[in-house]
Every structure is written in structure tokens, then in C-alpha cells.
Amino acid sequence: MRRFILRIAALALGVVAFVSVGCGGDNPVHSGSPSDPAPQVPPVEEQFLLGSWVSFYDYGANCIKTYAEQAEELKNFGINYLLHPYAFAVKNTVDDPTGSLDAWLEIDEVCAKNGIYYAMTALQKGANDRDVHGAYFDAVMQRNIDYSNYMSDYLVCFNLWDEPYYNQLEQCGHLVAQYAARTDIKCNVNLNGSSGATVDGKEVDYETYLRRFVAEVGEENVFQLGYDFYPFLETDTVESTKFLNMEAVRKVGFEYGLTTHSFIQSTCIAKINPPRRMPDYGEISWDIWSFLTYGFKALSYFNYVNPGEAEGHADEGFFDSFVSREGEIVNPELYEQVRRLNFRVRAVGDILVGYDAEHVYHTESARARYGDAVEYLPENAVLSAPADEATMIGQFRSRKQGGDNLFMVFNNSWNTANTFTYTVRDGYNVERFDPDTGRFTQIPAEDGNFTVDFGVGEGVLLRLVK
Numbered sequence: 001m002r003r004f005i006l007r008i009a010a011l012a013l014g015v016v017a018f019v020s021v022g023c024g025g026d027n028p029v030h031s032g033s034p035s036d037p038a039p040q041v042p043p044v045e046e047q048f049l050l051g052s053w054v055s056f057y058d059y060g061a062n063c064i065k066t067y068a069e070q071a072e073e074l075k076n077f078g079i080n081y082l083l084h085p086y087a088f089a090v091k092n093t094v095d096d097p098t099g100s101l102d103a104w105l106e107i108d109e110v111c112a113k114n115g116i117y118y119a120m121t122a123l124q125k126g127a128n129d130r131d132v133h134g135a136y137f138d139a140v141m142q143r144n145i146d147y148s149n150y151m152s153d154y155l156v157c158f159n160l161w162d163e164p165y166y167n168q169l170e171q172c173g174h175l176v177a178q179y180a181a182r183t184d185i186k187c188n189v190n191l192n193g194s195s196g197a198t199v200d201g202k203e204v205d206y207e208t209y210l211r212r213f214v215a216e217v218g219e220e221n222v223f224q225l226g227y228d229f230y231p232f233l234e235t236d237t238v239e240s241t242k243f244l245n246m247e248a249v250r251k252v253g254f255e256y257g258l259t260t261h262s263f264i265q266s267t268c269i270a271k272i273n274p275p276r277r278m279p280d281y282g283e284i285s286w287d288i289w290s291f292l293t294y295g296f297k298a299l300s301y302f303n304y305v306n307p308g309e310a311e312g313h314a315d316e317g318f319f320d321s322f323v324s325r326e327g328e329i330v331n332p333e334l335y336e337q338v339r340r341l342n343f344r345v346r347a348v349g350d351i352l353v354g355y356d357a358e359h360v361y362h363t364e365s366a367r368a369r370y371g372d373a374v375e376y377l378p379e380n381a382v383l384s385a386p387a388d389e390a391t392m393i394g395q396f397r398s399r400k401q402g403g404d405n406l407f408m409v410f411n412n413s414w415n416t417a418n419t420f421t422y423t424v425r426d427g428y429n430v431e432r433f434d435p436d437t438g439r440f441t442q443i444p445a446e447d448g449n450f451t452v453d454f455g456v457g458e459g460v461l462l463r464l465v466k
Contacts, residue, residue: 041112041152041153041154044117044153044156045259045353046353046354047080047350047353048297048298048345048346048348048349048350048352048353049080049117049261049297049298049299049300050078050079050080050081050298050299050300050342050345050346050349051079051080051081051083051298051299051300051301052074052079052082052083052300052302052303052304052305053083053084053263053300053301053302053303053307054084054302054303054304054305054306054307054321055070055074055079055085055303055304055305056070056071056085056086056087056305057070057305057323057324057325057326057327058087058325059087064326064327065327067106067110068110068113071110071111071114071116074114074116074304075114075115075116076339077304077335077338077339077342078339078341078342078343078345078346079116079304079342080115080116080346081116081117081118081298081300082111082116082118082119083118083119083159083190083300084119084121084159085107085111085116085119086103086107087305101147104120104147104150104151105150105151108150108151108152108154108155111154112152112154115154116154117154117155117156118154118155118156119155119156119157119158119159119188120144120147120148120151120155120157120158120159121144121158121159122140122141122144122158122159122160122161122179122187137178141179141182144158144179145179145182145183148183148185155185156185156186156223157185157186157187157188157224158185158186158187158188159187159188160172160175160176160179160187160188160189161175161187161189161190162189162190163191163192163228164189164191164192164213165192165196165197165198166197166198166199166204166209166212167199169209169212169213169216169217172189172213172216172217173213173215173217173218175187176189176217176218176221177217177218177221180218180221186221186223187217187221187223188223188224188226189213189217189223189226190226190228190261191209191226191227192227192228193206193227193228193229193241193245194206194209194229194241194244194245194248195241197209206244206245206248207248207251207252210225210248210249210252211252213225214252214256214258219256219257219258222256222258223259224259224260224298225249225252225253225256225258225259225260225261226260226261226262226298227245227249227261227262228262228263228302229242229245229262230263230269230276230302231287232265232276232277232279232283232287233276234270234274234276234277235274236277238414240369240370242290243290243370243373243374244370244373246262246290246291246294246296246360247294247360247373247374247375249262249294249296250294250295250296250357253295253356254295254357254358257356259297259298260294260295260296260297260298261296261298261299261300262291262296262299262300263299263300263301263302264284264287264291264299264300264301264302265279265283265302266278266279266284266301266302266303266304266322266338267303267306267307267318267319267320267321268317268318268319268320269316269317269318270316270317270318270319271315271316271317272316272317275317278319278320278321279414280334281334281337281338281341281456282414282415282456282457283414283415284338284341284457285341285414285455285456285457285458286411286412286414286457287414288341288345289345289410289457289458289459290392290412290459292345292348292352292394292408292459293357293360293392293393293394293409293410293459294360294394295356295357295360295394295396297349297352297353299345301322303318303321303322304322304323305321305322305324306318306319306320306323306324306325306330307321308325322334322338343435344435344436345435347433347435347436347438348408348435348459348461351406351461352406352408352461354399354400354403355396355397355398355399355403355406356396356397356399357394357395357396357408358395358396358397359375359394359395360374360375360392360393360394360395361375361376361377361392361393361395362374362376362377362392362412363376363377363385363386363388363389363390363391364376364377364387365387365388365389365390366412377393380425381393382424382425382464383395383407383409383422383423383424383462383464384422384423384425385409385420385421385423386421389420390411390412390413390418391409391412391418391420392409392410392412393407393408393409393410393422394407394408394409394410395407396408404463404465405428405463405464405465406461406462406463406464407461407462407463407464408459408460408461408462409422409452409459409460409462410454410459410460411454411455411456411457411458413456413457414456414457415456416456417453417454417455417456417458419451419452419453419454420451420452420454421450421451422450422451422452423448423449424448424450425448428464428465428466429442429445429465429466430442430445430450430462430464430465431443431462431464431465432452432460432461432462433460433461433462433463435461440463443462
């Protein structure tokens with residue numbers, strides 16, 4: 001409420017009168033008045049978040065669509081979360097939108113209109129050019145805190161640090177503590193995947209890295225336990241460490257009761273080692289449903305819009321994505337497939353935000369690839385599958401007493417639709433959730449055995465009932 005009152009005060013005093021970053025620049029931004037009731041914002045903790053890292057293209061004088069029009073397209077694509085709610089320039093530098101209260105008030109109004117939660121930039125310099133001490137950091141922090149008082153509750157975090165190494169976690173904790181002492185809005189830190197969790201160039205055990213982060217920041221100050229990892233290599237292979245990363249994050253997140261976040265690869269990254277390809281629909285489906293099976297409650301595409309000023313011009317060699325820097329849909333068929341997928345995923349995710357993945361079981365067929373880094377179906381599992389099936393089973397625990405008995409089953413194939421057989425014990429009936437209708441329907445079973453049909457890389461939410 002305090003944020004809303006200050007926002008209205010700003011409007012009444014005429015702090016914001018015109019669009020600051022929209023195409024044209026001469027339309028009124030705000031229509032609110034001091035008598036307007038405070039809008040009711042659904043608590044972010046109760047929402048499954050589906051976002052994007054780079055989400056806007058140019059909305060300057062020659063733009064195809066205004067900032068507000070692009071935000072509406074994001075909503076229609078299924079996006080409700082933005083870590084960078086403005087356009088990126090070349091090499092991911094951040095310039096004008098972070099310095100103006102007018103710009104952030106417009107961002108806030110447009111995001112609120114479209115039901116999009118967002119982050120405010122906390123450090124404007126890149127990972128290799130940080131001034132994390134002294135006057136610069138203090139000035140940015142004070143500006144953020146001052147600005148945040150005028151924003152709606154769609155502002156959910158300050159985006160503080162991207163990919164800190166192990167030996168930077170103490171410093172990261174120091175910065176988070178400074179924010180925590182002055183505001184109740186938490187800081188977001190995007191961690192490295194296991195290959196980037198290094199000290200002096202040597203990899204650190206990934207779970208050790210995650211636990212060190214929680215210890216330095218303080219579990220009460222963690223907005224999301226999140227990291228990035230892009231599995232689809234240029235060579236048509238997939239990084240085998242994907243599930244090892246997911247299991248470590250799930251395990252630590254479950255232990256501390258933290259929201260977990262990661263990125264869905266949707267951009268070709270040609271100049272990193274090894275290069276990453278632009279995934280197809282089956283691969284994107286497999287990537288996103290696997291995270292839901294592991295209980296992740298927030299995901300972001302990397303990226304909706306190509307990150308470079310022009311395709312391939314940024315340091316990491318970005319190509320494709322869903323939308324080009326010029327505002328054109330790169331692959332209309334893929335765009336529409338993923339748009340439909342997003343709303344199905346959110347329908348399932350909105351149920352699972354009230355649950356945590358207590359276990360995620362692989363079948364024995366995966367042991368040769370993952371060893372002891374993941375869990376395998378125990379003999380007495382209430383829901384099981386044959387050892388040779390390419391499936392996974394996520395077992396969920398309700399955060400509230402008396403919740404449903406929920407499981408996610410998953411087609412662990414990014415190129416093949418499958419039908420798998422499962423066995424349920426202890427006299428349970430099994431119901432399948434349909435994300436298109438929002439309803440559970442019973443699956444026929446014989447002697448506890450039943451089948452589930454999957455699309456490519458698809459996950460299915462099941463409920464066990466007596």
C-alpha cells in the first residue's frame with residue numbers, strides 16, 4: 001500500500017506526464033488519480049512464472065511497435081515475468097531505461113496492465129566491469145530503493161548479479177545484505193551452472209557452490225535459487241550434465257524451501273565453446289517439461305528477442321530466437337507451437353507452485369549415463385515404470401496440510417512421442433490433468449497398470465486418489 005500511495009502522489013504532482021520510451025513519445029502514460037483504489041496484485045509466490053531474458057526490440061523513433069504493444073504481445077505469448085523489462089543494446093549493455101523514474105513508472109504501468117512481474121536493474125555494469133563498492137553501488141542502490149516506493153507490487157526483485165563464480169559469492173552476499181537492510185524487496189542472483197562454478201579455473205562440486213550461495217546470502221534473502229544452462233549443442237547432441245544440475249538445485253531448493261528458476265534455451269549461441277544450436281519445438285518442450293518434473297516454479301526463455309543489436313553481432317554470436325531485433329517473428333510455426341505450449345505449462349505450473357518436488361526418479365535405463373547423481377525408482381514406489389522406459393517420475397509434497405497426492409510423469413525424449421506403462425500400488429486410482437480444460441479425469445487401469453500417451457518431450461500431471 002505504501003508503494004501505491006507514493007505512486008499516486010507522484011502522479012498528482014505531475015512527475016510523469018508522457019511516454020518516455022514508447023514509440024512516438026507524445027501519448028499520456030498514466031490515467032490514474034488519487035481516488036483510484038489500490039490494484040490487487042496476485043502474490044508472486046502463488047504464481048508460476050514464465051519469462052524471458054531479452055524480451056524487447058527497439059521502440060525508438062523507427063520502431064515497428066511501441067513498448068506497450070510489445071508487452072501485450074509478450075502477454076499473448078504466455079509471458080508473465082521479465083528480468084529485463086526494456087530493450088537491450090549491443091553486447092547486452094544497459095543504458096537509458098535504468099536511469100529515469102519516468103521510464104520505470106512506464107515500465108511498471110505497462111507490466112501491471114499485462115499482468116507481468118518484473119525486476120529492476122540493480123547493477124548497470126557488466127559482469128567483467130563491476131564497481132560493486134563505493135559511491136557507484138551506493139547511488140544505484142539508493143536510486144532503486146527510492147524508485148521502488150513508487151512502483152506497484154508487480155516489481156518483485158532487484159536484478160543484482162549474473163553468474164558469480166564461487167570466489168565471488170562472499171561479495172555477492174555482502175551486496176544482498178546491503179539491500180536487505182534497507183528494503184523488503186529481494187535481490188535476484190542468477191547463478192552459474194556446474195561448468196561455471198569455478199575457483200581459479202577449477203570446477204567446484206555444484207551442490208557445494210549452491211550451498212555456499214545460500215549461506216552467504218542467507219536463505220531468507222534468496223528470491224530464487226536460479227541458474228542458466230543450455231543443453232542443445234551445435235553437434236546435435238545434448239549436454240549430459242543437465243539432470244545433474246537440476247537434481248542439485250532441486251535438492252538444495254527443497255531443503256531450504258526456495259523457489260527454483262532456470263532458463264529455457266531458445267537462441268542459437270554460435271561463438272561460445274561448445275556452440276549451441278537453436279532448438280526445435282520437441283527440444284523446447286522436453287527442456288521446459290523436464291524442469292516442471294523437477295519442481296521448478298519459475299522459468300525464463302533465453303531469449304524471446306534476439307539479444308544482439310543485429311543477428312550474430314553480439315560477442316557470443318546470437319542467432320534466431322523467437323523474434324528478431326527488427327521485430328519480425330523468425331519462425332511463425334515454431335512461435336505458435338511454443339505460444340500454445342506456454343499456456344499449457346502455466347496451467348500445470350499454477351497447480352505445482354503449492355507443491356515441492358520431494359523426489360524425481362529416473363528408471364534404471366538412465367544409470368549408465370548419470371551414475372549416482374540422480375535418484376532411481378525404489379522397489380516399493382507407489383508409482384513405478386519398467387526399468388527400460390525412457391521416463392521420469394516426479395513425486396510432489398504439498399506445502400499445505402491435506403494437499404493432493406501429485407506426480408509428474410515425463411517423456412524423456414526430445415524427438416519421439418511415446419506411450420509408457422506405469423503401475424500404481426496401494427489401491428489408488430489415477431487421474432490425469434488436462435491443461436486445456438483445467439480438469440482431472442480418471443485413467444482406466446487394470447490390476448494397477450495404466451498407460452499414458454505423451455507428445456514429444458511432454459510432461460503429464462497425475463493425481464492419485466482413493
